[in-house]
Amino acid sequence: MSEKPLIQIWHGADKMPLINIKAGSWVFDMGTSEVNENQYTGGIFIKDEFAVDLKNDSFPGNEWKYILEGEWHMIQNGEKLVAKPGDVVFLPKGTAFQSLKNPFKAFFVTNRGAQEHKPYK
Template identity: 70%
Template sequence: MSSSSKTNARTGPLIQIFPSVNSLPLVNTKPGAWVCDLGSAEISDQPYTGGIFVKDELAQDLDSDSFPVNEWKYILEGEWHMVQNGRKLVAKPGDVVFVPKGAAFLSLKNPFKAFFVTNRGGVDHKAYTKAKL
């Protein structure tokens, strides 16, 4: 759903509320990693997307030698354990993490849930409706 797709002639673009995002379907992107894109919008030539990311107990360590996009994550549940340049980083609920494009790090297998905003634009995922947030 595009945030710019809903408009009203009198007020312009409409505010959207996504009630109970825990009932929305997730898409399995990697073993143990799930995503739910809530919406996408264009800002000049830089599209951005926001949604929910879940890493579950089946996830393995994920190594990124060059993260493909700029991304912000607000940790909702669990802890995100990472290692960068030999230093262990732990993000807990309430923490905000900025991962810059090109960052090299190891994301350890600890389960967590986060709200994300990234500049990758919308992706047409095929929903895997068996899983829920």
């Protein structure tokens, strides 16, 4: 008899050790799982008051962000977009946009698979 998957709970996920990946940008990948042979990763993403505007010419994978705190300000095709707490943002793979420096915290799910984040220097 095979073992059944176990439910996992991350108590205090807001206190997990974050990796500084860019000026003022932090991430904590909670884990990766396969769905229909695609790897999906979920975690926490934070832009703090030291963040800078970031330009993405081609976003690396499909990603959903659920905004927990703050506001995520973006510009795409000259149009300003603002996501607030309770909003879900979907970024399709290949999307070009600019993420402005406003601080926010989000839970994300992406199909970029497991990615080893290198700390920003």
